[in-house]
Amino acid sequence: MSNKQPKAGNEQDSNPSTTSTDDVNVTQNQIQNFCLRRTPNMGVDDVCNQPEYQQSTSSSSDTTRSGSSAQLQYMKAANDVRKINKGLQNAQVNLEVKNLMIVTKLNDLFLVYLTRELVEWLLKNFPSINVYVEETLKDDPKFNTEGIYKDAKCIENKIFFWTPQFVKQHNLFFDMVITMGGDGTVLYVSTIFQQSVPPVLSFSLGSLGFLTNFKFENFKEDLPRILNHKIKSSLRMRLQCTVYRNKSNDNSIDLSEDSSTISPPLATVPFELKSSSTDQTMTIFSIHHVLNEITIDRGPGPFLTNLEIYGDDFFMTNAQGDGLIVATPTGSTAYSLSAGGSLVCPTVNAIALTPICPHTLSFRPIILPDSVCLKIKVSMKSRGSAWASFDGKSRTELRPGDYVKISCSSFSFPTVSSTDEQFIRNISRTLNWNVREQQKSFTNLLSSKNKKNFVKENKAKKEADELESSSSDEIEIQIKDKNKKKAVNK
Structure with missing residues (x-):
């Protein structure tokens, strides 16, 4: 994919008394380059310990060699990381x-015709672009590939067809994805792109539309602006969920829509995951990158789940109830919100832990930093199995002793932003966030005589309020004029 990601700009000190602005810029550039290359799984303390950062700070004044130099470096690195972010x-x-x-929601006939209209327009206005649609449309008479070529007067083959297996084998092949559907269609894109994801432009053609930010009726104005100019991309955090299975539980059930597209082959499991499990009785079963949430519940079982929760190998609590939801900021408006979780802005990197009908009323939802590595284990004392669901697309049985490790994924989900305030606009539009009904007028309950008196008195009150506000404005103007005259005289 040929995306050119510009580096974040340096913020220079505007104070003229700064001794060496060039040194500050060099330091920020070194930290910036290091963070852009190597910080997906690193914290601020990792930045401080790197040679690039140590070298940049070693040329500073002798005062940095005092006892507080380490703390100063730590604070400076934290501030620089915030600026870079x-x-x-x-x-x-x-x-x-x-x-x-x-990517089209194919069970809606109307969307198939809209897809045909979009493809025809693209062939006419952007003839150099190769358009890939789902292979199901290849022989569909409603899509009618040959008819599109004829209507668009296109003599080259520019319409091709993709399958989930093709996407899996050509991970960096596509430069952009357009979705025609609702939020479920966007989640499907996250499911088939389990590693690097091209920028996703989503047209709102579903029911709610938290993730679909563009109106299809404006595509002829929006697409030229996006394809011909620079765009702002929102990097939505995803969760990497690694399922560890007790070797004695190898007969557990895995229910997936398409198991070949859900998890990468175990041969591609990162080395750090292979080497992190020192327990020889456990084996890595699957890896999932989810955009919304992972849900661990009791499934069809009649018993409460008994889950042990660890954060960075520290035992946090034991959860008994219907289950747990571990959500991203994007997923905070979905299942987690219905279970009582908090709304989290997508630009905030955090992990939302929300219980589902907990057995104790004191177990409230909690927001954790994205640096934490959660481990949720089915207790050996559990009376039944638990079931892990990944973005609602697949489900895996977890028997006593099995666990899931959940951490921030290195592969974020980039979406093309329509406006800077789209999150607030979305929750206001779809959830009626903080919308309340205004006080109603009860004048219709008055008799005709009392209604006339009410209208007369109400009109007089409004005129008095307007007169009072205008007089106060005149007084303020007079005071400002006096202050100006005093300043001129001085």
């Missing part, structure tokens, strides 16, 4: 789209 959030990406993928 802000710069990345405001960065704009220049897309060079050659291979465009369209």
Whole structure:
């Protein structure tokens, strides 16, 4: 994919008394380059201990060699990381789209015709782009590939077809994805792109639409602006969920829509995951990257789940109830919200832990930092199995002794942003966030005589309020004029 990600801009000190602005810029550039290359799984303390950072701070004044120099370095690194994060959030990406993928909600006949209209328009206005649609449409008479070529007067083969297996084998092939559907269609894109994801542009053609930010009726104005100019991409955090299975539980059940597209082959499991499990009785069963949430519940079993929760190998609590939801900020508006979890802005990197009908009323939802590695284990004392669901697309049985490790994924989910305030707009539009009904007028209950008196008195009150506000404005103007005259006289 030919995305050109600009580096975040440096913020220079505007104070003229600064002794060496160039040194500050060099330091920020070194930290910035290091963070962009190597910080997906590192914290601020890791930045401080790197040679790039140590070298940048070693040329400073002798006062940094005092006892507080380590703390100063730590604070400076934390501030620089925050600046870099802000710069990345405001960065704009220049897309060079050659291979465009369209994902359509196929069980809606109307969307098939809209997809046909979009493809025909793309062939006419962007003839250099190769358009990929789902293979199901290849022989569909409603889509009618040959008819599109004829209507668009296209003499080259520019319409191709993709399958989940093709996407899995060509992970970096596509430059952009357009979804035609609702939030479920966007989640499906996250499911088939289990590693690197191209920027996703989502048209709102579903029911709610937390993740679909563009209106299809405006696609002829929006697409040229996006394809020809730099765009702002929102990097949505995903969770990496690694299922560890007790070797004695190898006969557990895995229910997936398409198991070949859910998890990468175990041969591609990162070395750090292979080497992190020192318990020879456990084996890695599958790895999932989820955009919304992982849900661990009791499934069809009649018993409460008995789950042990660990954070960075520290035992946090034992959860008994219907289950747990571990959600991303994107997923905080989905199942987690229905279970009583908090709303989290997608630009905040955090993990939301929400219990489902807990046995103790004191077990409340909690927001954890994205640096924490959660481990949720089915207790050996559990009376039944638990079931892990990943974005609602697949389900795996967890028997006593099995556990799931959950951490921030290295592969974020980039979505094309429509406006800077789209999260607030979305929750206001879809949830009626903080909307209340205004006080109603009861004048219809008055008799005609009392209604006339009420209208007369109400009109007089409004005129008095307007007169009072205008007089106060005149007094303020007079005071400002006097102050100006005094300043001139001095």
